[in-house]
Amino acid sequence: MLLGFILIGGVVSTLLLFGILAVSKGMGLEQAQVYLSDLAANPAASPNSWYELMILQAVNHLGTFLLPALLYWYVIERRSWEQFNYKPVSAVAGFGLVALIVIAFMPFDGLIIEWNQNLHLPETLAPIEQWIRDKEKNLEGITKYLTTFQNTGQLLMAMLVIAVIPAIGEEVLFRGILQRNFSYWAGNAHVGIWLSAALFSAIHVQFLGFFPRMLLGALFGYLYFWSGNLWVPILAHFVNNGFTVFMVYLYQKKLISMDIESTESVPIVSALVAFACTAGMLYYFKKVNQIRV
Numbered sequence: 001m002l003l004g005f006i007l008i009g010g011v012v013s014t015l016l017l018f019g020i021l022a023v024s025k026g027m028g029l030e031q032a033q034v035y036l037s038d039l040a041a042n043p044a045a046s047p048n049s050w051y052e053l054m055i056l057q058a059v060n061h062l063g064t065f066l067l068p069a070l071l072y073w074y075v076i077e078r079r080s081w082e083q084f085n086y087k088p089v090s091a092v093a094g095f096g097l098v099a100l101i102v103i104a105f106m107p108f109d110g111l112i113i114e115w116n117q118n119l120h121l122p123e124t125l126a127p128i129e130q131w132i133r134d135k136e137k138n139l140e141g142i143t144k145y146l147t148t149f150q151n152t153g154q155l156l157m158a159m160l161v162i163a164v165i166p167a168i169g170e171e172v173l174f175r176g177i178l179q180r181n182f183s184y185w186a187g188n189a190h191v192g193i194w195l196s197a198a199l200f201s202a203i204h205v206q207f208l209g210f211f212p213r214m215l216l217g218a219l220f221g222y223l224y225f226w227s228g229n230l231w232v233p234i235l236a237h238f239v240n241n242g243f244t245v246f247m248v249y250l251y252q253k254k255l256i257s258m259d260i261e262s263t264e265s266v267p268i269v270s271a272l273v274a275f276a277c278t279a280g281m282l283y284y285f286k287k288v289n290q291i292r293v
Contacts, residue, residue, distance in 0.1 A: 005068035013063020043145040066169030084176045086228030093288040100137035102239045107274035110266040112212040163242035171234045174200040174226045226286045
């Protein structure tokens with residue numbers, strides 16, 4: 001039923017996107033479809049379509065993740081938002097530590113990103129690997145376009161579409177529903193955490209970033225498991241996306257010298273130190289919240 005809601009939500013949101021384009025630009029549905037395909041394939045060719053593409057991203061995400069998940073939760077499982085949580089957010093110890101945990105994890109995850117991007121399929125699967133890398137390059141182009149900011153208004157829009165909406169929608173679906181159900185069916189919380197993290201990564205269809213995104217999903221999963229409140233992984237997800245967007249903005253405005261999008265190798269020592277700091281803070285977070293594994 002959940003998969004059905006997601007598929008229906010994807011179809012409805014796509015039709016809604018075509019409808020928005022048709023009304024705003026006076027196009028037919030077929031013209032809107034072609035326009036949207038061209039815009040996604042080469043956004044730089046339409047420099048005045050930044051807000052338009054952001055709105056389309058928001059509609060697509062809401063229709064594919066958040067609304068289907070909530071519809072399933074309320075209608076099929078007949079539960080309320082409060083039942084996502086084992087305890088209220090006011091009872092979560094170390095809530096402010098979550099942001100530090102996520103930021104500290106970034107250098108180690110960067111090392112895993114570099115390793116994942118350098119993985120190669122067997123020679124017999126070379127055409128598939130080339131297709132994967134071509135798709136990744138296309139997605140990088142869209143990301144680069146959406147994170148090139150001309151003003152503060154674009155930064156705020158990006159924070160909403162790239163950080164706030166995905167943080168709520170994806171955490172409701174992958175941690176609030178899937179992780180809970182997988183853990184219940186398997187009788188093991190770790191199985192639920194890692195299985196939902198793998199699906200969380202796979203759904204983004206970015207195979208050269210599969211393992212670092214899966215680790216990130218597992219991090220969110222353990223924060224949810226140990227805290228007992230869904231707002232904790234939502235905050236973690238928001239910090240991960242929002243911090244990156246904000247750092248890109250500061251770099252573009254020449255307010256900082258560090259390019260967080262740089263593909264330069266992450267020093268192994270720095271990555272290991274970051275991992276040790278993350279592990280230490282996670283252990284403390286688990287301990288102060290007294291949730292047994």
